[in-house]
Amino acid sequence: MLVIALDTSTPAVTAGLVAFDDDRPRVLAERVTINPRAHGELLMPHLVDVMEEAGRGFADVEAIVAGIGPGPFTGLRVGLATAAALGQACDVAVHPVCGLDAIAAAAGVSGPLLVATDARRKEAYWAAYDGATRVDGPHVARPADVPVDGYRVAAGELADAVGLDAVEPRFPTPAGLVSAADLDAEPGPLVPLYLRRPDAEEPGKRKSVLTR
Known part of the structure; x- marks a missing residue:
């Protein structure tokens, strides 16, 4: 099975083409650029480069996997909108994946693992795992408040910041x-994980300028 993988939930702009056979992913080509302000400019060019390097066309793709965060609003929307459009154009399923789960799956750690990424505002997105299986989270908190008891190692951009x-x-x-x-299951909706209330709020009732 040929799978496009996209993620824009972190400062990394990530696109790849993966052959998934016998439950093992084999990366045919990938492009990753660390630039938190260039998701919109780089994601599709990265994917086009990936397809050309792998010598495959979009008609060969059988599924798409997209990271749904947690992450900031702008970056996530770029990745999810791109994945949704590609899914419609290629007539294939788009599978949402928590980005922290993806980090845990790639870490290859057996036993307790923490994953922590940058949530900005001096905070971290974090989740706890037993191997690649999530047992808690995702949450957002200050790095100093992430519970580390019982954990020795951490993955992710803020792994050092949590003290492991x-x-x-x-x-x-x-x-x-x-x-x-889970490529065999019916994909869920592409709902972004923000983990925060939006900064923008609906305006309240206007105060009258008239006095009695």
Whole structure:
């Protein structure tokens, strides 16, 4: 099975083409650029480069996997909108995957693992795992407030910040995204994980300028 993997939930702009056979992902080509302000500019060019390097066309693709966060609004919307459009154009299913799950799947750790990525505002997105199986989270908190008792290692961009030994990867990888997806199941909706209330609020009732 040929699977496109996309993620824009972190500063990494990630696109890859993965062959998924015998429950093992094999990356045919990938492009990753660390630039938190260039998701919209780089994602599709990265994917076009990936397809050309792999010598495959979009008609060969059988599924798409997209990271749904947690992450900031703008980056997530770029990746999810692109994945949804590609799914319609290629007439294939689009499978949502938590980016923290993808990091855990690629870390290859057996036993307790924490995954922490940058949530900005001096906070971290984090989740706890037993191997690649999530047992808690995802949550958002200050790195100092992430519960680390019982854990020795952490993966993700803020692995060092939570005070544990850091292991790779720092960001979701194409292989991790595909490994974390259940490609045999009916895909769920592409609902982004923001984990925060929106900054914008509906205006309240206007105060009268008239006095009695």
